[in-house]
Amino acid sequence: MAMGASPRVLCVIVLLASLLTWGSCDAAGDGRRQQLTMLPPRGWNSYDSFSWTIDEAAFLHNAQIMADKLLPHGYQYAVIDFLWYRKNVNGSGKDSYGFDSVDQWGRPFPDPERFPSSAGGKGFKHIADRVHAMGLKFGIHLMNGISTQAVNASTPVLDVHTGKAYVEDGRQWTARDIGITHRTCAWMSNGFMSVNTDVGAGRAFLRSLYQQYADWGVDFVKVDCIFGTDYSPKEIVAVSETLKELERPVILSISPGTEATPALAENISQHVDMYRITGDDWDNWKDVRPHFDVARSFADANKIGATALRGRSWPDLDMLPFGRLTDAGVNQGPHRSTNLTFDEQLTQMVLWSMVKSPLMYGGDLRHLDDETFNLITHPTLLKINHHTKNNMEFGDIHSERTSEPNEQSGRSDLANNGGTVLGLSTCSDKRASGWYSSSNDQICRSYGIQNRNASFCISKAKLRQTVDGVTMRNEEDQAKFHLAGMDTDDGCLDASASPWRTSSASRTPMFSTCERHSKQVWELTENGHLVSSYSGLCATVHSSKEGESETTGARAWTATGDKGEIYVAFFNLDTASRKIAVRVPDLEKVAGRKLARKHLCTCTEVLSGKSRSLMKGDISAVVSSHGSMLFEIQC
Numbered sequence: 001m002a003m004g005a006s007p008r009v010l011c012v013i014v015l016l017a018s019l020l021t022w023g024s025c026d027a028a029g030d031g032r033r034q035q036l037t038m039l040p041p042r043g044w045n046s047y048d049s050f051s052w053t054i055d056e057a058a059f060l061h062n063a064q065i066m067a068d069k070l071l072p073h074g075y076q077y078a079v080i081d082f083l084w085y086r087k088n089v090n091g092s093g094k095d096s097y098g099f100d101s102v103d104q105w106g107r108p109f110p111d112p113e114r115f116p117s118s119a120g121g122k123g124f125k126h127i128a129d130r131v132h133a134m135g136l137k138f139g140i141h142l143m144n145g146i147s148t149q150a151v152n153a154s155t156p157v158l159d160v161h162t163g164k165a166y167v168e169d170g171r172q173w174t175a176r177d178i179g180i181t182h183r184t185c186a187w188m189s190n191g192f193m194s195v196n197t198d199v200g201a202g203r204a205f206l207r208s209l210y211q212q213y214a215d216w217g218v219d220f221v222k223v224d225c226i227f228g229t230d231y232s233p234k235e236i237v238a239v240s241e242t243l244k245e246l247e248r249p250v251i252l253s254i255s256p257g258t259e260a261t262p263a264l265a266e267n268i269s270q271h272v273d274m275y276r277i278t279g280d281d282w283d284n285w286k287d288v289r290p291h292f293d294v295a296r297s298f299a300d301a302n303k304i305g306a307t308a309l310r311g312r313s314w315p316d317l318d319m320l321p322f323g324r325l326t327d328a329g330v331n332q333g334p335h336r337s338t339n340l341t342f343d344e345q346l347t348q349m350v351l352w353s354m355v356k357s358p359l360m361y362g363g364d365l366r367h368l369d370d371e372t373f374n375l376i377t378h379p380t381l382l383k384i385n386h387h388t389k390n391n392m393e394f395g396d397i398h399s400e401r402t403s404e405p406n407e408q409s410g411r412s413d414l415a416n417n418g419g420t421v422l423g424l425s426t427c428s429d430k431r432a433s434g435w436y437s438s439s440n441d442q443i444c445r446s447y448g449i450q451n452r453n454a455s456f457c458i459s460k461a462k463l464r465q466t467v468d469g470v471t472m473r474n475e476e477d478q479a480k481f482h483l484a485g486m487d488t489d490d491g492c493l494d495a496s497a498s499p500w501r502t503s504s505a506s507r508t509p510m511f512s513t514c515e516r517h518s519k520q521v522w523e524l525t526e527n528g529h530l531v532s533s534y535s536g537l538c539a540t541v542h543s544s545k546e547g548e549s550e551t552t553g554a555r556a557w558t559a560t561g562d563k564g565e566i567y568v569a570f571f572n573l574d575t576a577s578r579k580i581a582v583r584v585p586d587l588e589k590v591a592g593r594k595l596a597r598k599h600l601c602t603c604t605e606v607l608s609g610k611s612r613s614l615m616k617g618d619i620s621a622v623v624s625s626h627g628s629m630l631f632e633i634q635c
Contacts, residue, residue, distance in 0.1 A: 036249050036310035037273040039386045040358045041220070043077025043139065044070070048282075048321045048362025049334040052083035052094070055114040058333070058366075060130055065365040067134035073377040074386070075361065077220050077251075078131050079139035080124075084110050094329045097148065097190040105158040106150030106175040107209055128217030139220030139251070140213065143185060143192040144235060146205060151179035151193065157201045158208035166204045173201035182518040183232075185225035186495065186534065187256075189517065192225065197238040206242045214248040222253040227275055228260040229424060229495060231535045233267050240271035240309055252309055253316065253358075256280070259424040259537070260294070262301035269306050269313040274358050281318035282328060283338040285626055288348050289573055291317050292555055295355045296393040304356050304391055316358050320348065323363025323372045334364040342371065343627040346607070347571055349375055350628045353385040354557040354569050380606045380632065384567055388559035394568070396586040399554035402622050405575035422456075424495065424537040427529050432538035435530040443483060443524055445541050456541050458483040458493055480523045480533060492520045493539075495532040554580045554623075558590055566591050566633040572623040580629075581620035593635070601635040 044066050046054040063078040085101045085108035086092055092099035101109050103121070110118035117126035124140065131138040154174040156165035165172045178201050183194035196202040213221060223239060226232050236254060243250050254268075257276030265275060277294050281287045298304065298315045305312040322345050324334040338345070352359060361376055425432050435445045444457040460483065483493040491511040514520065521533035530539040555571040566587065570580045584596045595601050596614040603612040603619060607630055612619055614633070621629050 036251060037308065037314065038311040039074075040314045040356050041077055041251060041253075041274060042070075042073075042075040042359040042385075043079055043137075043220075043361070044075060044365060045079040045081055045139075045141075045222075045319050045360045045362055047081035047141070048319050048325050049323075049364040050081075051326050051328070051330050051332065052081065052086065053088055053114075053331055053333050054080055054084070056116060056127060060127065062365040063131050063134060063136060065368065067136050069365075069368065069373065070361070070377065071135055073382060075359070075376075076135075076137050077139050077360075078136050079220060079222065079360070080141065081222070082141040082143065082224065084108075084115065084140065087111050088114060088331065093331060095188050095190050100147055100149050100191075102147050102149050102153075102155070104155060105208055106146060106153075106155035106205070107158075107212060108147060123212065124216040124218065132217060137219035138217060139222065140218055141222045141224060143188065143224050144226040144230070144232065145183075145185075145192045145194045146175055146179050147192055148179075148184070148190060150175040151181070152176075157205045159204055160208050160211050166201050168200050173199075173204075175205070178202040178205055183534070184517070186230055186519050188225065194232060194235060195238075197234055203238060203242070206238060207245070210239070210242050210246060210250070214246045214250060217248075218250060219248075220251040220253065222255060224255045227254045227264070227268070228256050228258045228277075228279075229535060229537075230256070231264055231537060236268045237271050243309070249310060255316075257294075257316070257318070261425050261429070262298055262303055263426040263429060265298070265301070265303055265315070269303060270308055272313060273309050273311070274314040274316045276316045276318060278318055280328065281321060283321040283325060283340045285340070285344055288340070288344060291348075291351060292393075292571065292573065295351065295357075299355065299392045314356060314358050317352050317355060319360045319362035320345075320352065320376065321362045322376065323361075323365075323369070324367035325363060334367065338363070341626065343624055345372075345375060347626060347628040349378070349381055350569050350630055351557070351571065353381040354388075354391055354559055354567070356385055356388070356391055359385060380630070383561070384559055387562045388567065389562075390590070391559040392557065394556040394558045394582065394587075394590065396582060397554055397556045397570075398581045398583075399578050401574065401576045402579050403577040403625075406625055422493075423540045424532065424535065425540050427531065427538040429538065429540065431540040432530075433528045435524055435528050435539070437524060443522075443530065445530075480521050483520075483522055493522065495519045495522075495534045495537070554578050556580065556582060558587070560591070561632075564635065566595065568619060568631040568633070570621060570623050570629045570631075572625060572627050575625055577622055577624050577627075579620060579622050581618050583618045584614050585617070587619075587633075591633075595633055595635060601633060603631055603633050606630040606632050 044062060046059060050058065059080055066075060066078055087099045101111050103109050109123055112119045118124060128138040154176040157173045157175065157178065159166040178196045178199060180194040180196055185192050195205060226236055240252055243252055251273045253274045254272050255276040256279060258279040260277040269275065277298055278291055295317065303315055305314065322338050325336060325338055326332050326334050363372065435443055438444050438457065441460050442457040443460065444455050446455050492514040494512040519534040523531045523533060525531060553574050555573060557569045559567045561567065568582060568587065572578045572580065588595050601614055603614050605612065619631055623629055
């Protein structure tokens with residue numbers, strides 16, 4: 001739609017977008033809540049382009065462009081990402097302390113310098129009203145739990161029913177009573193910690209927090225440091241139950257997704273609307289490529305569109321880092337263009353659509369170019385994202401290289417594939433067992449590599465009496481301990497480090513500097529599990545060589561449209577171009593009907609518009625390195 005569209009046209013568009021999300025106009029409140037996420041949400045998030053430095057003027061400018069250009073294509077959630085309460089001054093940063101705006105009840109409020117309309121206790125009410133007037137919905141990023149500043153200041157907990165401090169058992173409760181000091185966020189340990197939801201004061205704090213957001217007009221919350229590595233199912237359920245009590249329906253998105261597994265999602269997907277299943281996805285191929293394995297595992301587990309909090313629950317592959325961006329964790333706004341080639345951006349967009357991931361664009365909309373706009377609003381990709389079923393990876397493919405690998409890309413791929421990979425999973429995962437204590441004071445686990453067994457060992461570090469509130473018992477009494485690398489400068493095994501991949505270098509990514517924090521505390525159980533005291537998850541180990549065939553080469557996905565169309569996507573993850581082919585009879589098994597019928601079925605490569613014949617018995621194409629092709633079969 002042109003930016004100068006008439007108010008009447010815009011009104012109709014806004015109404016249609018609302019119907020997609022809220023259900024029918026005459027539905028009762030509960031009915032509307034149930035329809036809220038029947039389709040994967042779409043929107044814009046400020047993080048990729050502004051890190052945490054977004055201000056009111058820049059946000060509203062982006063929101064207006066979103067309303068003008070992207071709302072007609074279903075993008076409706078305008079989201080301010082993390083640290084909107086932090087002062088942007090010298091010394092403040094991602095994990096700094098003492099720069100946050102916190103009210104008398106221990107709740108963050110927007111930094112008035114960056115968000116002037118929030119002054120005087122107004123919060124985001126003015127901004128939310130402006131966003132709603134554009135026909136959009138308003139979202140904010142939250143850290144899980146309670147601010148460390150609030151805990152240290154012992155701010156009272158608000159009882160929303162009385163408007164006064166929360167009193168139970170004859171005493172007034174404070175933030176210090178409910179903050180769990182040994183469960184701080186793994187990547188922001190100075191900022192926030194978990195809340196004890198077993199006590200009434202902890203639940204009262206959550207009610208006061210989310211009631212305030214609803215009063216501001218928030219429609220979407222992205223809660224960070226609560227899933228994957230920082231898995232906290234009890235808190236996820238507590239937040240979900242709190243949101244159900246609100247008059248205003250609010251979408252619940254949870255993050256981060258590092259080390260997320262379908263087994264973790266099994267316990268919480270019915271309590272959330274969308275959940276990140278990968279780590280931060282930035283604009284480089286090494287971040288994009290792992291999404292193929294993760295997406296396959298969640299599709300195989302039937303998690304795409306499972307029953308959820310307010311409709312259906314959507315595994316989230318993270319934002320789309322296209323266009324004008326910044327860098328992770330910096331105090332700087334957009335200053336560079338994406339590092340992804342157009343082929344890589346197209347591959348990412350096709351995969352996100354085939355997986356039915358929520359689509360959250362991350363680039364600065366003030367610099368949205370036509371090429372990027374056409375990509376993120378491609379009608380067939382958006383149709384696949386919202387109106388397909390049976391979305392899955394298709395394994396019956398044939399592939400061979402048609403060129404030599406790109407040398408620069410090849411070196412990068414090899415560097416990323418070497419070594420031993422550790423991870424976290426639920427303790428019921430068969431890969432999590434087999435750890436044992438060796439005679440030379442090490443913890444080891446054997447694993448297969450190229451038809452032989454190998455062992456990975458870690459030294460027990462010196463025991464301490466306590467670590468960040470976690471008691472370290474004697475070894476004879478089921479000890480908890482630090483685990484240090486085999487070289488003295490490796491540091492300690494860290495439950496929050498990711499990716500957990502070793503290399504020939506002594507300082508490896510899965511270790512970090514030894515410190516008094518529960519994220520580095522482990523327990524070896526009698527049944528051979530190495531359990532993290534931080535998350536309760538178990539460590540796994542395997543050789544990255546075992547997965548090489550799964551992280552290079554060709555992939556294919558299929559999906560069925562709501563009018564019976566069959567979609568087939570080819571992906572080339574290799575550093576060289578590849579010819580990829582699928583046999584029509586194999587596709588017919590997935591489709592459940594005959595496809596190779598002369599004059600009755602057509603096959604079109606969507607992105608080029610070229611037709612292909614199905615009568616030859618296969619669909620084949622040469623796909624460039626890191627590229628993709630998409631076919632639509634109509635009968």
